[in-house]
Amino acid sequence: MDRVTASVEHVEVAVTDLHLGMYVSELDIPWLESPFLFQGFVIESNEQLQQLKEVCRKVKVDMRRSGERPVTDWEHVEEEDYEVAVEHELRAANGVRHSAHLLIQNIFRQIERGKGIDGDAVRAAVNDTVSSVMRNPDALVLLTQIKNKDNYTAEHCMNVSVLTAAFARFLDKPRQEIEEAAYCALLHDIGKIRVPDAVLNKRGRFNREELVLMQSHTERGRDVLLASPSVLKTAVDVALAHHERIDGAGYPYALPREVIPYYARLVAVTDAYDAITSARCYQGARSSFDALQLMYKDRDTQFEASLVERYIEFMGVYPPGSIVEMSNGEVGIVLSVYPRYKLEPRVLLVLNRYKEPTQERIVDLRHNAVDSTGHPYRIESTHANGSLGIDVRHYLKKGLSQSGVFGAEPSVSWRAEACSSHRPASDADF
Numbered sequence: 001m002d003r004v005t006a007s008v009e010h011v012e013v014a015v016t017d018l019h020l021g022m023y024v025s026e027l028d029i030p031w032l033e034s035p036f037l038f039q040g041f042v043i044e045s046n047e048q049l050q051q052l053k054e055v056c057r058k059v060k061v062d063m064r065r066s067g068e069r070p071v072t073d074w075e076h077v078e079e080e081d082y083e084v085a086v087e088h089e090l091r092a093a094n095g096v097r098h099s100a101h102l103l104i105q106n107i108f109r110q111i112e113r114g115k116g117i118d119g120d121a122v123r124a125a126v127n128d129t130v131s132s133v134m135r136n137p138d139a140l141v142l143l144t145q146i147k148n149k150d151n152y153t154a155e156h157c158m159n160v161s162v163l164t165a166a167f168a169r170f171l172d173k174p175r176q177e178i179e180e181a182a183y184c185a186l187l188h189d190i191g192k193i194r195v196p197d198a199v200l201n202k203r204g205r206f207n208r209e210e211l212v213l214m215q216s217h218t219e220r221g222r223d224v225l226l227a228s229p230s231v232l233k234t235a236v237d238v239a240l241a242h243h244e245r246i247d248g249a250g251y252p253y254a255l256p257r258e259v260i261p262y263y264a265r266l267v268a269v270t271d272a273y274d275a276i277t278s279a280r281c282y283q284g285a286r287s288s289f290d291a292l293q294l295m296y297k298d299r300d301t302q303f304e305a306s307l308v309e310r311y312i313e314f315m316g317v318y319p320p321g322s323i324v325e326m327s328n329g330e331v332g333i334v335l336s337v338y339p340r341y342k343l344e345p346r347v348l349l350v351l352n353r354y355k356e357p358t359q360e361r362i363v364d365l366r367h368n369a370v371d372s373t374g375h376p377y378r379i380e381s382t383h384a385n386g387s388l389g390i391d392v393r394h395y396l397k398k399g400l401s402q403s404g405v406f407g408a409e410p411s412v413s414w415r416a417e418a419c420s421s422h423r424p425a426s427d428a429d430f
């Protein structure tokens, strides 16, 4: 075999030397530009071999997963551990989210009454959000997957704030900057309160007048925030500039890149991600993978390329809350992700191979979980939130009401419920 270079467990191999059964862990082109859905996969067909030869010159093969395991202390590589496990953070995160929701609703009411925003209350809510994100970002990120179409603007503001905090944490920003970024994100779309609902919720294309009204939410946001002296001035800038584009074709001022504030460039990324993965009155929710792919295409035009690239790295292929289908047809929800092993998350299985509700259980792909036939679980594809009738909120609610289950070890049963529907009994708490 013509190995180009050899590292610990990943070996660079010329595509002409690949054969069936090898686990390809890395391509020599960006994975989003390749025909392969995932960066890590076993070569199972000659067609895949041919595809690899057509698009790559060399790839990295994970020998450990290809059955040619070298002697290595790889298993002892330290994994970054969060302060608490996602199961233990979820309850606190749910409380944080609930408080932030009440705050946003209160802000909307105050603005409608012509009153100002209490900047200190915003700071306190953001502080709680960031504390949860610092303990374990997966819990709040998981809750961003709970979407409620009727309350889109409020939820979108909360989600963008959480995603911004978690992303800033990933970027290793100091806590003060994480809080400031999350604060700006929470208020970025506040100007929408001044845009008529008929325009906000329109299903078809905007006419010229409606488009101008919709885009005016940036300047209206600036005006609303400027009228509240206790609000952070950076938030005013972000409300005004989060739709500016790196190529200078954004609105409201078509600013060139160097003039767009950093937090506005950051929030532009998290804003787009949450919008694309949410179901709207005019379009359905897209999967996380689709969202990242769309954003990657717009790097250097709409978004700052380096931020999009880091965001893709941050989210990984299976962010918490993703609906994933296994190679054996079973379907589950990603609960948490190992920071260094993002292709091997912990998954709550909820549907059997016939896509029927089944007794829920947690499987840990990082620790070689196998199905009833003894085959290792492997993720085959992802689905958009709400697909296959799965409502993530239903299962989270069930988990939260079963502290014993959330506190239990992986692979124990997630108590089954005599219920054939995936719909939640009520929307309370979410």
Ligand SMILES: [Fe+2]
Binding pocket: 188, 189, 217, 242, 243
């Ligand atoms: Fe916006």
